[in-house]
Amino acid sequence: MAGEPTASETPWLDQDAKPFICIKGVTKKFGEFIAVNNVDLDIYQGELFCLLGGSGCGKTTLLRMLAGFETPTSGQILIDGIDMSNVPPYERPTNMMFQSYALFPHMTVEKNVAFGLKQDKVPNDEITDRVHDILKLVELQDFKKRKPQQLSGGQRQRVALARALVKEPKLLLLDEPLAALDKKLREQTQFELANIQEQVGITFVVVTHDQEEAMTLSSRIAVMDKGQFMQTGTPTEIYEFPESRFVADFIGSANIVEGKITEDNADHVRVSTDLGEIYIDHGQSTKEGSRVWVAIRPEKVHLSKKPPSKKGPNQAEGMVDDIGYLGNTSIYKIRLKNDRIIDVTAPNQIRPKSRTHQITWEDKVYLGWDASSAMLLKK
Amino acid sequence: MYNKRSGFLTFMVTAGLAFLYIPMILLVIYSFNKSKLVPVWGGWSTRWYSVLFQSEDVWEAVSLSLKIAVVNATFATILGTLAGLAMVRFGRFRGRTLFGGMLVAPLVMPEVITGLSLLVLFISLNQIIGWPAERGFTTITIAHITFSLAYVAVIIQARLTGMGETLEEAALDLGAKPFRVLTDITVPRLAPGMVAGWLLAFTLSLDDLVIASFVTGPGANTLPILIFSRIRLGLRPDINALATIIILFVAICVAIAALIMYQQQKRIERDEQIANQEVL
Numbered sequence: 001m002a003g004e005p006t007a008s009e010t011p012w013l014d015q016d017a018k019p020f021i022c023i024k025g026v027t028k029k030f031g032e033f034i035a036v037n038n039v040d041l042d043i044y045q046g047e048l049f050c051l052l053g054g055s056g057c058g059k060t061t062l063l064r065m066l067a068g069f070e071t072p073t074s075g076q077i078l079i080d081g082i083d084m085s086n087v088p089p090y091e092r093p094t095n096m097m098f099q100s101y102a103l104f105p106h107m108t109v110e111k112n113v114a115f116g117l118k119q120d121k122v123p124n125d126e127i128t129d130r131v132h133d134i135l136k137l138v139e140l141q142d143f144k145k146r147k148p149q150q151l152s153g154g155q156r157q158r159v160a161l162a163r164a165l166v167k168e169p170k171l172l173l174l175d176e177p178l179a180a181l182d183k184k185l186r187e188q189t190q191f192e193l194a195n196i197q198e199q200v201g202i203t204f205v206v207v208t209h210d211q212e213e214a215m216t217l218s219s220r221i222a223v224m225d226k227g228q229f230m231q232t233g234t235p236t237e238i239y240e241f242p243e244s245r246f247v248a249d250f251i252g253s254a255n256i257v258e259g260k261i262t263e264d265n266a267d268h269v270r271v272s273t274d275l276g277e278i279y280i281d282h283g284q285s286t287k288e289g290s291r292v293w294v295a296i297r298p299e300k301v302h303l304s305k306k307p308p309s310k311k312g313p314n315q316a317e318g319m320v321d322d323i324g325y326l327g328n329t330s331i332y333k334i335r336l337k338n339d340r341i342i343d344v345t346a347p348n349q350i351r352p353k354s355r356t357h358q359i360t361w362e363d364k365v366y367l368g369w370d371a372s373s374a375m376l377l378k379k
Numbered sequence: 380m381y382n383k384r385s386g387f388l389t390f391m392v393t394a395g396l397a398f399l400y401i402p403m404i405l406l407v408i409y410s411f412n413k414s415k416l417v418p419v420w421g422g423w424s425t426r427w428y429s430v431l432f433q434s435e436d437v438w439e440a441v442s443l444s445l446k447i448a449v450v451n452a453t454f455a456t457i458l459g460t461l462a463g464l465a466m467v468r469f470g471r472f473r474g475r476t477l478f479g480g481m482l483v484a485p486l487v488m489p490e491v492i493t494g495l496s497l498l499v500l501f502i503s504l505n506q507i508i509g510w511p512a513e514r515g516f517t518t519i520t521i522a523h524i525t526f527s528l529a530y531v532a533v534i535i536q537a538r539l540t541g542m543g544e545t546l547e548e549a550a551l552d553l554g555a556k557p558f559r560v561l562t563d564i565t566v567p568r569l570a571p572g573m574v575a576g577w578l579l580a581f582t583l584s585l586d587d588l589v590i591a592s593f594v595t596g597p598g599a600n601t602l603p604i605l606i607f608s609r610i611r612l613g614l615r616p617d618i619n620a621l622a623t624i625i626i627l628f629v630a631i632c633v634a635i636a637a638l639i640m641y642q643q644q645k646r647i648e649r650d651e652q653i654a655n656q657e658v659l
Binding site for chain 2: 067068069088089090091094095096098100102104105106115116119120146147149150151152155163167
């Protein structure tokens with residue numbers, strides 16, 4: 001590997017890096033409905049890129065335009081520097097893994113996987129070898145002669161992956177690759193998928209509505225809503241530095257309060273909200289008095305039955321209104337004096353001695369958070 | 380409410396089945412009638428079967444009907460499948476609504492009108508280009524194809540819509556050109572629909588009296604035409620014998636179909652079992 005490791009791992013920060021996929025001002029309309037609205041995006045070689053959004057946000061339409069099943073109403077898509085406008089799906093250097101897997105029911109696992117190679121007129125013994133190798137990679141070498149109906153959901157998923165990978169595409173498109181699996185299998189497969197991507201080194205573009213899946217898998221995530229990108233960034237950027245209320249709320253959960261900036265300095269901001277005064281330890285170039293929102297993640301709020309030693313910003317008090325016990329963590333709904341409910345999650349680090357918890361219903365509690373925890377949102 | 384066996388329900392089922400099957404049972408019994416008169420019982424005999432096997436006109440009619448039915452079913456399946464594909468898979472094209480309407484028109488058109496209009500067509504064609512020189516096998520087959528293909532198209536459209544396009548897209552994505560997708564993916568997946576369409580077209584053709592009567596010519600008698608003309612001349616019990624043989628033939632076909640379906644069901648259950656075993 002030549003070059004700086006930082007540059008190859010985060011090519012999107014490198015000014016000179018050449019993007020592998022260029023989406024330039026792409027719009028897709030279905031009649032009057034705008035599915036994808038004038039989006040621009042660069043994806044780099046070797047990335048595992050996630051398009052994340054709710055249903056109807058346009059993520060699948062965008063993926064289908066990359067595969068060639070839909071043509072953009074306007075705009076341009078370049079893959080590896082080549083304009084894809086007039087390239088039909090069967091001539092694109094992409095392969096897709098479909099949500100329902102789309103395995104051919106009248107063919108065995110082996111024939112399903114070999115189908116793509118046969119279309120390219122690859123010699124027969126090479127087909128046999130490559131099918132064997134790829135089935136070994138997904139650990140299905142003993143299932144060659146089975147029909148798709150004779151496989152479990154997880155096995156079908158791996159056949160679909162093998163069939164898409166065997167042609168060694170430059171770009172692999174995955175439409176909700178794990179949606180049809182049950183929870184345990186999904187968690188396990190997330191890591192397998194990421195491992196396989198590292199092994200084969202192909203660029204993956206994954207469409208998902210599951211933020212956990214997106215966070216675990218991807219190098220970068222684009223959060224989509226109403227046909228547009230709300231924010232693009234690494235999982236950490238998206239989660240810790242959301243740019244809007246939509247992103248803060250969509251990824252994970254957040255307590256969002258509206259407020260006014262009362263002080264805006266280079267190294268800190270003070271915001272007055274109905275959560276009291278909030279102090280944030282980084283500057284934000286906004287006008288004093290302007291309307292903003294502050295988001296605080298439930299796990300970043302400390303919960304205590306003891307009042308804080310000294311009064312200051314980033315504090316609140318309230319009553320425990322409800323508790324959701326999840327085993328490893330608990331979600332506390334804290335009702336403030338002004339009836340606002342604040343969510344707090346806390347790990348259950350100590351096994352309770354009795355069957356009741358230390359903090360329980362109707363307890364008076366004190367909330368606090370670090371100056372770095374609150375996130376200032378301008379929209 | 381339903382687990383208590385209601386006398387009324389039992390009665391209705393029995394009456395319904397009796398209404399459907401008693402005439403057929405009577406027909407079979409009367410085919411072994413010794414008497415020359417159809418409605419008069421004269422004791423058991425198989426003489427009408429030997430009469431039947433000696434009557435050449437019946438066998439000619441049977442063979443003509445079968446020939447027409449096979450050719451008709453084959454062409455109707457091919458054309459109907461293409462029409463169905465055009466309707467479902469080709470998106471919007473000019474005149475699609477009109478084409479769709481025209482495709483189903485033969486289903487609702489009264490047979491006499493179809494028959495008459497085809498007769499007019501054949502006569503004028505004969506006058507203009509001298510073809511068809513005489514009416515018979517060719518004209519009946521063409522007439523049957525025109526209405527059978529509508530039934531096939533309906534079946535194929537329903538199956539195509541139910542199948543969705545994902546498998547075809549997957550094949551395109553894997554590098555198959557559109558024609559390969561048609562031959563390797565669409566047609567194999569459509570096969571059950573095409574078989575059903577073929578059988579339906581075959582049956583429709585075998586069954587048709589009205590249209591065939593219009594477009595047939597001298598000497599070309601299909602089985603329904605023959606039976607119908609016999610009725611006018613006075614029934615002979617050898618027709619009962621023929622009907623019995625047809626019933627037997629149909630019963631065997633239905634039994635085979637049921638057996639195949641039973642085995643398919645078994646296979647699906649077995650596949651599910653295999654799939655589940657691996658998880659455990």
